[in-house]
Amino acid sequence: MREVSIVGAGMVKFGKYLDTSMKVLAREAVEGALRSAGIEAPRVEAAVVGNAMAGLVTGQECVRGQVVLRDMGIGGIPVVNCENACASSATAFHLAWLYVASGMYDVVLALGMEKLYHADKQRSFAAIGAAVDVELMQEMIAQMNAAQVGLRAKEAGRGEASAAGNGGAGQSRSLFMDLYAETARAHMRQYGTTKEQFARVAVKSHRNGSLNPYAQYQEVYTLEEILASPMIADPLTRLMCSPIGDGAAAAVLCASSLAGRFTAKPVRILASVLSSGADHEPEEPGLQQRVLTKAYEIAGLGPKDLDVIEVHDASAPAELIAYEELGLCPRGEGGRLVDEGATEITGRVPVNPSGGLLAKGHPVGATGIAQISEIFWQLRGEAGKRQVKDPKVGLTDNLGGMVRGEAAAMAVHVLGI
Amino acid sequence: MREVSIVGAGMVKFGKYLDTSMKVLAREAVEGALRSAGIEAPRVEAAVVGNAMAGLVTGQECVRGQVVLRDMGIGGIPVVNCENACASSATAFHLAWLYVASGMYDVVLALGMEKLYHADKQRSFAAIGAAVDVELMQEMIAQMNAAQVGLRAKEAGRGEASAAGNGGAGQSRSLFMDLYAETARAHMRQYGTTKEQFARVAVKSHRNGSLNPYAQYQEVYTLEEILASPMIADPLTRLMCSPIGDGAAAAVLCASSLAGRFTAKPVRILASVLSSGADHEPEEPGLQQRVLTKAYEIAGLGPKDLDVIEVHDASAPAELIAYEELGLCPRGEGGRLVDEGATEITGRVPVNPSGGLLAKGHPVGATGIAQISEIFWQLRGEAGKRQVKDPKVGLTDNLGGMVRGEAAAMAVHVLGI
Secondary structure: OOOEEEEEEEEOOOEOOOOOOHHHHHHHHHHHHHHHHOOOHHHOOEEEEEOOOHHHHOOOOOOHHHHHHHHOOOOOOOEEEEEEOEOHHHHHHHHHHHHHHOOOOOEEEEEEEEEOOOOOHHHHHHHHHOOEOHHHHHHHHHHHHHOOOOOOOOOOOEOHHHHOEEOOOOOEEOOHHHHHHHHHHHHHHHHOOOHHHHHHHHHHHHHHHOOOOOOOOOOOOOHHHHHHOOEEEOOEEHHHEOEOOEEEEEEEEEEHHHHOOOOOOOEEEEEEEEEOOOOOOOOOOOHHHHHHHHHHHHHOOOHHHOOEEEOOOOEHHHHHHHHHHHOOOOOOOHHHHHHHOOOOOOOOOOEOOOOHHHHOOOOHHHHHHHHHHHHHHHHOOOOHHHOOOOOOEEEEEEEEOEEOOEOOEEEEEEEEO | OOOEEEEEEEEOOOEOOOOOOHHHHHHHHHHHHHHHHOOOHHHOOEEEEEOOOHHHHOOOOOOHHHHHHHHOOOOOOOEEEEEEOEOHHHHHHHHHHHHHHOOOOOEEEEEEEEEOOOOOHHHHHHHHHOOEOHHHHHHHHHHHHHOOOOOOOOOOOEOHHHHOEEOOOOOEEOOHHHHHHHHHHHHHHHHOOOHHHHHHHHHHHHHHHOOOOOOOOOOOOOHHHHHHOOEEEOOEEHHHEOEOOEEEEEEEEEEHHHHOOOOOOOEEEEEEEEEOOOOOOOOOOOHHHHHHHHHHHHHOOOHHHOOEEEOOOOEHHHHHHHHHHHOOOOOOOHHHHHHHOOOOOOOOOOEOOOOHHHHOOOOHHHHHHHHHHHHHHHHOOOOHHHOOOOOOEEEEEEEEOEEOOEOOEEEEEEEEO
16 A cells, blocks of 8 residues: 555534534635645546534535535546444544555545534534434433433533433433543543543633634643532543534545655555444453554654644543553553643643544534544644644544443544645 | 455345344354454454444434444454445445455445334434435525425325435425436436336336245236336335345455455456536536446456446336446436346346345345445356356446435446456
8 A cells, every 4th residue: 555645624614603604714724725735626536525423413414525515526436425423533534544555546535524504402412412322322311211311401501411311312412521530530530630631621621722823722721620620520620622613624645655746744654443332351452542643653753752642532532542552651640741841732742632522512523534634734743823843654443432431433643844 | 465355145035024123134244244254353453344324213323333243243343334324334334345355454344224114204214314415405495395396295105205304304395206207307308218218217126036935026027017106206116216224234245365265256346436526517527427437447457348237227217217227228318228128137237136126125235235245146146036147247336325416426336256
């Protein structure tokens, strides 16, 4: 297989676009990616489009990619629509990489897009609830109801999916933030990690987001403000949870041997690894370990070589724990890394300079390529006020869904310049 | 890229499975495919799963493949969920082929699955309505309503999506059978094709279906019975329209260089071509011409070399017109081919020996791999009572969705033994 590079990236500012269609969001991202690659649309030989939830939010299933691409005049090429919950667009990027790496096509577009906001909030919750085994979840809810466990209902914008009913079947429940909270509490018990350490991750994310014109939230918060925001699921306050959002992000991939025709600064894809969860014993490596180990192996490098990272911080504790999964520090020492400021933009290994899912936002199917776009810009020195100093190697880590106790999908990309 | 072969195929009898979950249908298809390949599940290195409409029918979006695969103990491998309306599983098969052809994996599973039947029929209709540009369709319906054009509502099982409301948004309309009828009428006007010729296609399909234990409908009908069945959209009677159905089909793909380890009769993939519709002038080749020309070119053969074919007969006229697109006869002479019986199982170029979408059934996301499975069995001489005599080369043609006047996806596979 041949080496593949990214020659262009584009995204729309993440946010709440109730009256803007997916076509408009996707067009802005795709046009940005093509423009930055200096490539006209007819040069694109295939497109892979990641979206997780349009079927349930807008009713547009089946041909999501064709609908937005034909609207911008792109057609007559292979269009693959793929989904993998929150890892949908990293999966799309992986397939676009595969098309080029195989030698089948030279120039391929990867697009991730999502509109989660809907006038009827129950639609958004139903969509998020579909990232698990809906049938099992319904059985579980039925058992919980039978045991008289009442379901909380919250009004807030962040983390609210944690307590929302699943309108898809009208009776299920999305428990992602509850799961993240449980994982956070276990980390606190086992390693003595504190709420303040989790909150410090959120302080960093929001500070970074304030420097990112693409971020959905660009406000700076103090540690006290993070801790004092409404509790979603202890220890997670609202500002430690990723928000609901709309957005799109796109990238143009090209054989490395041809990349010089389009840009003087192609970003090489050193590893593209996708996998899914599995049944395993507690002492066996989990999904994250398996995928990261393989990514390091393929790229021929290790955690010490990483200069900039975008991780899947659906909640602040998820970022802290990702430090350990990535091998940036020994198991249990994620909190110490936070205290040292090692993962700040100016630290020794900056993580989520974009503001991450917490501040940049998390329009599910757009997130993976948005992470990759950020690393693309960072490696090219184009990240403006949030620029990390002279990075050579970056990594993105995108997780999706939950089936039988483990994430349903994980896609990791190692990029270099 | 290296050559890829199919070493196993399996499917569940298509039908109405209101009380059977997708997991059960998928398991039967996957276990059948693995068994026929003599491969244990842990030998599978990646899986690509095609499904079009579960998000809208069952509420299960995002991680459809992981949900059914983990249930049968398959995990820890890349799982890609893809959709392309009625071409969803041929797209899944194409991606599985790409994984192997690229050299990335040796053994990959492709699975297509669909449950269209739902206790609430409006759910099924809403799902089918999502295979077009839902936003444009809603605008069109609004205009039609404003012009006081009443919408018909039919009760029957076949072709009823033609007149059904789109429950996804509660106001749209799936017009597929109306579109097929309009195409049929144009063919009649231009070439003098008759209703009886279309009906004869349906007679053949139902006769073939009666020989296929996997077919949803296994009854034989006379020409008169086909013509006398309720009119869906002139000239399409109900028995000329593909039915709603549930089902699953799976295939195991393997590098041809390794296929001999698993079976003495691997079926080689001579071409795997996917594309999408485009804006074009009437005199320029459309999607079908583009894809078929490319498939013939890659496989290094032409229509005269085909011994058995499965085409996308969502309606009987679609099969007759496909004869011409395929180059089995000159443009306008599809009717003559029917009259000659050339496409019967015993004819010179048998088409849809399985019974096709009309009789075997059309559980959208399962159809593409079911077509491929049929050709796999035909080429291996394992097609029982519907066996074509000694075929060496076969072709499958799978179309999906409709966006801006052309099908949204088409996937063609040329297979040889």
